[in-house]
Ligand code: HEM
């Protein structure tokens with residue numbers, strides 16, 4: 219994995235020292251909150267409903283055992299013994315005290331981690347497919363490009379005061395596991411005539427005005443990545459609406475000016491700045507790439523695995539949902555579910571983090587990933603070791619076999635933590651998962667993505683959930699709007715609202731009616747929820763959701 | 774014609790802990806909303822808010838929140854403010870865990 223250069227290390231330490239001084243000056247009264255707030259946000263520190271929250275970057279979701287252990291230590295020492303992994307491949311600590319934050323940042327710096335640029339109007343943590351470097355279907359590992367983009371954008375003088383935040387995601391496979399079409403820039407590695415390059419999407423985003431990214435360039439040669447990205451950001455930096463923060467994201471700029479006009483301006487700007495990139499970036503890329511090489515994987519027999527798979531139904535069911543094909547047949551990718559039925563999606567205790575760290579160190583070439591679906595990945599494990607890994611996970615309460623199923627829910631913190639929330643999302647997720655577990659239907663239902671946000675900012679990606687749930691405040695009461703048909707993959711789509719929302723105590727039954735409706739109308743068990751929705755449309759689901767209306771119409 | 778003023782309390786987050794606090798009549802801050810000063814007059818409420826905003830070493834982001842006067846002291850009327858008196862619903866953390874409620 220990528221290791222800090224001396225420059226990176228000194229930079230991070232200096233930022234911690236600066237922030238320590240700023241916290242001291244805030245506490246002794248020489249900084250006002252208005253002066254301090256932008257400084258703390260630049261260091262990932264938010265003030266939420268019940269406490270401060272520290273958001274720590276996990277660039278392209280990759281970390282090693284030592285880093286995971288340090289997160290466990292930080293959670294235990296300065297928080298309440300757990301952390302929350304987010305859809306942006308970050309971890310959030312929900313209970314830090316202001317005076318402790320500089321020490322927490324120093325502890326992060328000890329393991330080459332930080333909280334810089336996890337907020338503010340900058341280019342954020344660049345995200346990548348969580349199976350990067352391991353997936354069987356990948357053209358190339360997207361993380362070296364993510365790292366190159368990170369190095370280029372971190373503290374880039376032109377891009378510290380952008381119209382709004384800016385998010386980039388990269389994937390190396392056709393199957394989009396990084397939701398690249400919901401990012402300001404989405405990059406898909408492609409090959410054309412033997413040359414490597416990118417399909418470039420621009421102007422995707424969720425939030426108040428959800429948009430699916432549009433193709434800006436079908437093929438961008440690899441070596442043009444930085445100048446072309448810089449051209450995009452700089453065109454938007456000039457055109458972007460600074461007058462209205464709801465219209466400031468590049469998705470609105472693209473929408474208002476049209477993708478053709480943006481493309482023309484970007485190409486123009488690109489032609490101007492391309493000569494300034496003399497190839498140093500390509501040397502950097504080559505050096506970065508060495509740090510992401512595939513670990514040395516031993517040849518391992520798989521008969522032990524096959525025997526366990528054939529004899530142990532619990533193990534088999536876990537393998538069926540939580541294990542994905544690796545680029546090597548004798549290896550596998552393990553997704554550790556942080557979605558035990560009834561638990562908070564994305565939360566892991568310090569003890570669980572330590573177990574995952576130990577598994578990575580013992581069996582996984584010291585690599586862990588955080589997925590945007592709020593789970594933890596062991597990207598390179600031998601199939602022969604899967605029975606042992608599974609047994610260890612079971613003891614730690616981490617062997618829930620539900621990856622990709624209905625209870626593998628994405629939920630934002632909502633009004634249990636977030637100061638911006640209009641309703642809760644976590645207990646809705648907990649109750650849906652608990653209900654699904656009681657009904658024992660989710661294996662029959664098969665792949666189904668439920669995503670929940672506690673306000674229109676859409677941190678829970680509800681727009682791209684097959685079933686999306688948005689919590690709102692309707693006249694002082696929590697109310698939940700449902701959307702159907704959203705999709706965050708290569709078939710990206712924004713979900714459509716079903717109609718009036720549901721009260722807090724009605725949302726779980728409503729989701730249950732949708733699932734029953736699907737089970738009734740699917741052609742056969744191989745037709746998934748989203749396929750069935752695409753075939754039959756909204757009608758039958760609407761009737762299932764609003765039976766009174768249906769009855770009234772029939773009367 | 775102005776709308777009738779609904780009773781309020783002054784609330785904020787504590788600078789050091791970050792948790793919810795409420796302003797009392799004697800100018801101290803409390804972590805128990807029912808001990809807060811209930812403000813039934815708009816001019817007085819504005820004055821108390823100014824007072825709170827002048828204490829940046831204690832209170833961050835002070836604002837006026839709707840509250841219902843009861844014999845047991847002010848109670849929240851909106852669910853957001855009710856959550857602030859308790860803490861998150863997924864764990865026994867925050868005020869519900871600290872106080873003997
Ligand atoms: C709890 C503190 C949080 C705050 C204050 C916050 C705030 C926001 C805001 C204001 C936006 C909208 C920005 C815009 O459209 O310009 C946003 C978007 C987003 N947030 Fe959060 N967020 C929080 C937590 C989270 C968490 C926990 C996650 C992951 C689970 C997350 C993931 C996202 C994502 C993916 C978007 C992008 C939506 C888009 O593409 O526009 N956020 N957040």
Ligand code: SF4
Nearest residue numbers: 630636639672673677
């Ligand atoms: S979607 Fe809204 S409620 Fe949820 S974390 Fe984002 S800002 Fe908070």
